[in-house]
Amino acid sequence: MKQLIQNLKNGQTLLDEVPVPRLPDGSVLVQSRVSLVSAGTEKMLVEFSRASLLEKARLQPEKVKMVWEKIRSDGFLPTLEAVFSRLDQPLPLGYCNAGIVRAVGRDVHDLRVGDRVASNGPHAEMVAVPRHLAARIPDTVTDEEAAFTAIASIGLQSIRLLGPTLGETIVVTGLGLVGLLTAELLLLNGCRVIGIDPDVSRLDIAAAKGIITCNPAEGNDPVRFVADATAQAGADGVIIAASSRSDELLSQAARMSRKRGRIILSGVTGLQLNRADFYEKELTFQVSCSYGPGRYDDSYEQQGKDYPQGFVRWTENRNFQAVLQLMADGRLDVKPLISGRFPLHDYQKIYGSIGAPGTLASLLIYPESMDPVPAAPYPKARKIPAVPGAIGIIGAGHFTKRTLLPAFGNTGVKYIASASGISGNALARKYGIPHSVTDYGELLSDPEVSLVMITTRHHLHSSLALEALRHGKHVFVEKPLAIFDEELDSLQRFFADHPEAPSLTVGFNRRFAPLVRRLKSLAGTATMNLVITVNAGFVPKDSWLHDRSVGGGRLIGEACHFIDLAVFLTGSCVAGLHVTPAGPQPCETTDSAHILLRMENGSTAAISYLADGSKAYAKERIEVYSQGRTFVLDNFRKLTGYGVPGFSSASSVQDKGHKEQFRRVRSAWQEGGDPPVPLAEIFHVSRATLAIAGSIRQRSWIDLAPQR
Numbered sequence: 241m242k243q244l245i246q247n248l249k250n251g252q253t254l255l256d257e258v259p260v261p262r263l264p265d266g267s268v269l270v271q272s273r274v275s276l277v278s279a280g281t282e283k284m285l286v287e288f289s290r291a292s293l294l295e296k297a298r299l300q301p302e303k304v305k306m307v308w309e310k311i312r313s314d315g316f317l318p319t320l321e322a323v324f325s326r327l328d329q330p331l332p333l334g335y336c337n338a339g340i341v342r343a344v345g346r347d348v349h350d351l352r353v354g355d356r357v358a359s360n361g362p363h364a365e366m367v368a369v370p371r372h373l374a375a376r377i378p379d380t381v382t383d384e385e386a387a388f389t390a391i392a393s394i395g396l397q398s399i400r401l402l403g404p405t406l407g408e409t410i411v412v413t414g415l416g417l418v419g420l421l422t423a424e425l426l427l428l429n430g431c432r433v434i435g436i437d438p439d440v441s442r443l444d445i446a447a448a449k450g451i452i453t454c455n456p457a458e459g460n461d462p463v464r465f466v467a468d469a470t471a472q473a474g475a476d477g478v479i480i481a482a483s484s485r486s487d488e489l490l491s492q493a494a495r496m497s498r499k500r501g502r503i504i505l506s507g508v509t510g511l512q513l514n515r516a517d518f519y520e521k522e523l524t525f526q527v528s529c530s531y532g533p534g535r536y537d538d539s540y541e542q543q544g545k546d547y548p549q550g551f552v553r554w555t556e557n558r559n560f561q562a563v564l565q566l567m568a569d570g571r572l573d574v575k576p577l578i579s580g581r582f583p584l585h586d587y588q589k590i591y592g593s594i595g596a597p598g599t600l601a602s603l604l605i606y607p608e609s610m611d612p613v614p615a616a617p618y619p620k621a622r623k624i625p626a627v628p629g630a631i632g633i634i635g636a637g638h639f640t641k642r643t644l645l646p647a648f649g650n651t652g653v654k655y656i657a658s659a660s661g662i663s664g665n666a667l668a669r670k671y672g673i674p675h676s677v678t679d680y681g682e683l684l685s686d687p688e689v690s691l692v693m694i695t696t697r698h699h700l701h702s703s704l705a706l707e708a709l710r711h712g713k714h715v716f717v718e719k720p721l722a723i724f725d726e727e728l729d730s731l732q733r734f735f736a737d738h739p740e741a742p743s744l745t746v747g748f749n750r751r752f753a754p755l756v757r758r759l760k761s762l763a764g765t766a767t768m769n770l771v772i773t774v775n776a777g778f779v780p781k782d783s784w785l786h787d788r789s790v791g792g793g794r795l796i797g798e799a800c801h802f803i804d805l806a807v808f809l810t811g812s813c814v815a816g817l818h819v820t821p822a823g824p825q826p827c828e829t830t831d832s833a834h835i836l837l838r839m840e841n842g843s844t845a846a847i848s849y850l851a852d853g854s855k856a857y858a859k860e861r862i863e864v865y866s867q868g869r870t871f872v873l874d875n876f877r878k879l880t881g882y883g884v885p886g887f888s889s890a891s892s893v894q895d896k897g898h899k900e901q902f903r904r905v906r907s908a909w910q911e912g913g914d915p916p917v918p919l920a921e922i923f924h925v926s927r928a929t930l931a932i933a934g935s936i937r938q939r940s941w942i943d944l945a946p947q948r
Contacts, residue, residue, distance in 0.1 A: 334363035395422030414482025474498030632683030635695035723792030752897030793829035
């Protein structure tokens with residue numbers, strides 16, 4: 241299928257050929273008929289991507305600070321690679337879509353194949369959208385009108401936050417697409433509306449709808465204009481729907497407001513507030529978040545958990561429905577906002593001059609027929625020429641892009657599977673991988689694929705590994721192997737029942753870092769005491785990593801690295817484990833804790849995994865105390881020895897062992913021999929990692945069975 245993609249690195253807007261997206265549970269697969277190109281929102285993204293590297297830095301000064309901190313912590317070259325990798329990520333364009341449901345995922349019961357729906361799907365022939373981001377289109381609403389649903393909901397949400405009442409005077413600053421829709425919805429709300437914009441064509445559309453217009457480009461002072469229009473009282477409310485880096489629009493909104501007026505920002509502007517303006521009038525200011533309650537909440541959007549209507553009357557989906565009903569009733573007229581209609585293949589006629597004067601909403605029209613649409617969530621496997629000893633990768637996210645493929649290489653890789661197909665397609669093109677798919681079943685069913693590498697979100701690791709093993713494939717899975725004991729039990733039973741099963745390797749890469757290997761050779765086999773400090777950094781609380789059922793929590797998801805490192809350096813298994821979480825309300829998904837390990841050979845390890853430190857400080861520090869000697873490994877860049885005859889220090893570029901790990905994975909796969917990490921240690925470390933949750937729940941030591 242075809243999809244529009246924006247490259248942030250080189251500024252190219254491409255109509256790419258990508259696989260049909262996989263249909264997750266709780267979602268619908270929609271064949272697009274019309275999608276809307278917003279001259280405002282998409283213009284900002286396209287212009288940013290076309291800017292020079294210096295201009296990009298100027299536009300995002302907060303990112304520059306983060307880059308300098310990473311340079312001080314990790315070094316120049318790793319930071320440079322990270323920056324270019326981030327910019328090289330292709331982004332799907334578009335968020336206003338209307339089409340026909342072609343497949344329905346599990347747990348979706350109120351939409352059927354053949355229904356017309358409006359959604360926030362991108363510019364693509366086929367889109368997979370969560371149920372709560374799709375709304376059925378009434379019969380009297382055309383596809384072209386329905387394509388305005390998502391963007392109109394942005395305006396509707398800003399109005400709901402403003403809370404206008406009948407007869408109030410509301411100013412809308414910026415009469416782009418969002419601004420005009422907001423102004424018209426305010427009229428329907430019984431408000432007197434003043435629209436401010438320097439574009440005459442937009443002012444003409446607004447005036448035709450009954451909006452009072454003010455053009456600053458003609459010398460009108462907006463503050464004085466509003467004062468005169470309100471008998472010097474000032475506006476009851478102001479909605480800023482414009483885009484500007486200046487703080488002037490916010491200051492202007494404050495000055496034109498009456499006492500105790502309300503200001504809502506649905507656009508983009510500078511946020512340096514003048515305290516005097518807000519203090520003297522007791523103004524309120526709020527930023528509106530997209531389509532409404534539920535936006536960016538994974539439990540609502542991805543897991544399908546609705547908010548009770550009695551407590552949250554207007555969610556984003558109910559806002560979609562309200563907009564569509566206004567269109568069906570003939571009260572919201574979006575047809576005058578359409579600037580042009582273009583077939584999908586003529587997209588450059590829009591993006592070549594996006595945001596040109598007089599342009600508001602351009603519509604992309606999709607072909608009514610395309611390749612056969614799958615009736616099931618996963619397309620049927622295709623016949624593909626054999627490539628002996630091929631590799632399949634499941635997952636095309638950050639780890640695959642920045643770590644796996646650069647370190648492992650593309651030799652022998654036949655497939656890359658990703659849920660949407662976009663990221664997989666980009667990596668397939670960059671590394672010369674023959675097949676980008678959304679159905680990982682294609683690579684599992686191919687007899688020529690003998691090694692499967694899994695880099696998905698954590699909750700899929702164990703099930704995908706088990707499925708690949710049952711297909712007779714060797715498996716590499718990025719850590720953690722499992723996030724629940726039951727998952728680990730299933731894998732252990734499989735190996736117990738299949739002693740000749742293919743190999744399994746988990747991505748415990750730090751044991752392969754050159755300076756770690758040097759440290760182990762210097763420290764020897766004597767008992768030791770380890771102190772491992774992990775300056776993990778902050779991750780937003782709504783990240784999937786914190787979700788116990790998806791990421792497992794950061795301790796289970798990431799601390800396994802350091803438990804494995806303790807096992808490797810001490811040469812001993814963990815006999816007992818105790819976790820002291822930070823914070824007043826400890827839980828399994830806490831991201832700051834102290835983990836104590838008691839090893840079977842008498843060694844100890846204290847792992848401090850902390851999320852509230854400075855990014856300027858080294859991310860990982862390992863200290864070893866043994867027989868009058870002390871070793872300090874600083875961020876995998878420098879190893880220092882104290883009291884060590886013949887050794888003082890060793891340095892290198894930062895190397896956490898990924899390249900050596902993948903060299904050993906490839907060698908074991910091609911030539912046979914010992915696996916990179918012994919299977920017994922993989923299961924032991926994984927079991928010890930899962931004991932973290934038990935220790936937090938029980939607030940006690942967890943004894944682990946001796947390794948045999």
